Amino acid sequence: xxxxxxxxxxxxxxxxxxxxxxxxxxxxxxxxxxxxxxxxxxxxxxxxxxxxxxxxxxxxxxxxxxxxxxxxxxxxxxxxxxxxxxxxxxxxxxxxxxxxxxxxxxxxxxxxxxxxxxxxxxxxxxxxxxxxxxxxxxxxxxxxxxxxxxxxxxxxxxxxxxxxxxxxxxxxxxxxxxxxxxxxxxxxxxxxxx
Amino acid sequence: xxxxxxxxxxxxxxxxxxxxxxxxxxxxxxxxxxxxxxxxxxxxxxxxxxxxxxxxxxxxxxxxxxxxxxxxxxxxxxxxxxxxxxxxxxxxxxxxxxxxxxxxxxxxxxxxxxxxxxxxxxxxxxxxxxxxxxxxxxxxxxxxxxxxxxxxxxxxxxxxxxxxxxxxxxxxxxxxxxxxxxxxxxxxxxxxxx
Numbered sequence: 419x420x421x422x423x424x425x426x427x428x429x430x431x432x433x434x435x436x437x438x439x440x441x442x443x444x445x446x447x448x449x450x451x452x453x454x455x456x457x458x459x460x461x462x463x464x465x466x467x468x469x470x471x472x473x474x475x476x477x478x479x480x481x482x483x484x485x486x487x488x489x490x491x492x493x494x495x496x497x498x499x500x501x502x503x504x505x506x507x508x509x510x511x512x513x514x515x516x517x518x519x520x521x522x523x524x525x526x527x528x529x530x531x532x533x534x535x536x537x538x539x540x541x542x543x544x545x546x547x548x549x550x551x552x553x554x555x556x557x558x559x560x561x562x563x564x565x566x567x568x569x570x571x572x573x574x575x576x577x578x579x580x581x582x583x584x585x586x587x588x589x590x591x592x593x594x595x596x597x598x599x600x601x602x603x604x605x606x607x608x609x610x611x612x
Numbered sequence: 613x614x615x616x617x618x619x620x621x622x623x624x625x626x627x628x629x630x631x632x633x634x635x636x637x638x639x640x641x642x643x644x645x646x647x648x649x650x651x652x653x654x655x656x657x658x659x660x661x662x663x664x665x666x667x668x669x670x671x672x673x674x675x676x677x678x679x680x681x682x683x684x685x686x687x688x689x690x691x692x693x694x695x696x697x698x699x700x701x702x703x704x705x706x707x708x709x710x711x712x713x714x715x716x717x718x719x720x721x722x723x724x725x726x727x728x729x730x731x732x733x734x735x736x737x738x739x740x741x742x743x744x745x746x747x748x749x750x751x752x753x754x755x756x757x758x759x760x761x762x763x764x765x766x767x768x769x770x771x772x773x774x775x776x777x778x779x780x781x782x783x784x785x786x787x788x789x790x791x792x793x794x795x796x797x798x799x800x801x802x803x804x805x806x
Contacts, residue, residue: 421662422672425655431648432637443626445698447656448663448672454625455660459653461619462641466649468615469642478616478642504639 422448474545476521476538477503486519493517495551499542499570501525501558509556517554520545525562526569534569542570543577552580559586559604616642668739670715670732671697680713687711689745693736693764695719695752703750711748714739719756720763728763736764737771746774753780753798 422444429440447455472484479485496517500506503521522537553574557563567583574581587605588597623634641649666678673679690711694700697715716731747768751757761777768775781799782791
């Protein structure tokens with residue numbers, strides 16, 4: 419295997435990239451100025467060197483605890499539980515939620531051998547003490563995400579604090595005609611009084 | 613901008629990657645073992661260090677002339693003209709064509725200021741001498757690719773050798789119902805006797 423084939427192979431290991439898109443990127447890099455490629459390589463190595471998992475919430479940051487956990491302006495009475503660190507970025511982009519986060523690092527999946535001990539659940543239970551009053555579960559609405567939400571809901575409720583899950587329903591701008599049956603069912607069940 | 617945001621920005625500069633897919637890759641790398649990330653970084657830097665443009669055909673290779681140009685088993689009477697080096701990979705994957713290649717490095721595009729001097733056309737004309745007997749033009753069937761094919765067809769024909777262009781028509785496994793008007797027109801025009 420020559421160096422170009424190896425590069426294409428390395429790129430196709432990344433999520434969302436197939437062989438075609440990986441080879442497109444590899445050829446693009448071949449044509450790109452050396453210093454622009456260096457910028458990419460530096461960005462990768464810097465991130466791997468500087469960013470570590472926050473010992474509290476599990477987010478990636480260059481400080482421990484991370485800026486979110488150590489920000490005195492955040493509402494430390496609420497913890498939003500997410501599957502992956504990247505979900506924090508998405509929720510933060512709304513600029514609405516002001517509480518803290520907790521990254522599970524995955525979802526329960528017996529098939530893949532991921533049980534409660536493989537997730538950051540012990541770390542979550544340690545955090546559930548005053549001033550924390552509520553946990554918002556924001557796992558994905560998938561089979562595994564639902565199972566995880568149910569499991570977490572039960573064990574967190576046992577500690578006596580309020581547990582909620584983000585609403586399921588039609589996405590804003592969505593179309594009932596194209597919505598799947600389960601989404602419609604959820605949207606009907608969770609209907610709100612006007 | 614922190615190091616993670618910079619990495620996402622660098623990835624979104626790559627072809628085919630938007631902000632979402634770039635951030636997915638960045639978070640994936642964060643979770644990935646150090647040595648696997650090193651493999652990617654090494655593959656990039658190795659390719660940039662070792663691969664150079666072949667002085668003859670314009671393909672990327674670690675030798676000059678490239679293995680294709682210096683292979684005595686290739687048919688040196690035919691040159692297939694392609695837009696980009698990556699097109700060679702696609703044609704080679706068919707294992708049918710045994711001739712040589714010539715990479716233009718783009719297509720004629722007056723809007724983007726790309727004229728004949730910006731492409732490797734001078735290098736092509738130097739190559740057109742015995743034993744070369746035929747040029748196959750394999751530019752893409754786009755407006756720019758068509759213009760480039762017409763232009764090349766004219767100047768190569770002037771040198772007295774045979775010029776052809778790869779056939780346009782319905783893709784194998786395609787469906788007439790979903791084919792666009794121009795493809796149907798081309799397929800009708802280029803019909804072959806049974």
